[in-house]
Amino acid sequence: MNSKVTTDSLLYYICALNEKVLIMGSVSIIVLLFSALGFAALVLAIGKIFGLSSTNPEKGQPYECGIETKGVTWIQFNVGYYLYSLVFLVFDVEIVFLYPWATVLKEVGMVAFVEILFFTLFLFMGLLYAYKKKALTWM
Numbered sequence: 001m002n003s004k005v006t007t008d009s010l011l012y013y014i015c016a017l018n019e020k021v022l023i024m025g026s027v028s029i030i031v032l033l034f035s036a037l038g039f040a041a042l043v044l045a046i047g048k049i050f051g052l053s054s055t056n057p058e059k060g061q062p063y064e065c066g067i068e069t070k071g072v073t074w075i076q077f078n079v080g081y082y083l084y085s086l087v088f089l090v091f092d093v094e095i096v097f098l099y100p101w102a103t104v105l106k107e108v109g110m111v112a113f114v115e116i117l118f119f120t121l122f123l124f125m126g127l128l129y130a131y132k133k134k135a136l137t138w139m
Helices: 010-050 079-103 110-132
Strands: none
Touching: 079 110
16 A cells, blocks of 8 residues: 555645644634724724713712712722632632643643643642631631
């Protein structure tokens, strides 16, 4: 059997099709990027041109659900709220990294599995640290 790839073989056409798909993928991402930027610029320009604008002192006032504020509005919040949100953000980003990893796990194999174990172990150690410092207790 002849193992040479010729222009009339099926393997040649599959390889050529695969290269076209990769090129089309790159082109489509670039077109999507420019379309999104162009659409955002167009919407902002239309809003600037046709939008009504007025300035008055009430626009600069703090607003809370339609109720006028009473007293000083510049107060210091408890730092625990920020810590709680940062811990949430860390684990939210972890999920973002887990989805692409899960899609290629079979292709990459055991190396990827060991790497993700270390990744989650480090994040779990961070969770334990936050728990020890009582950053997860709500005020």
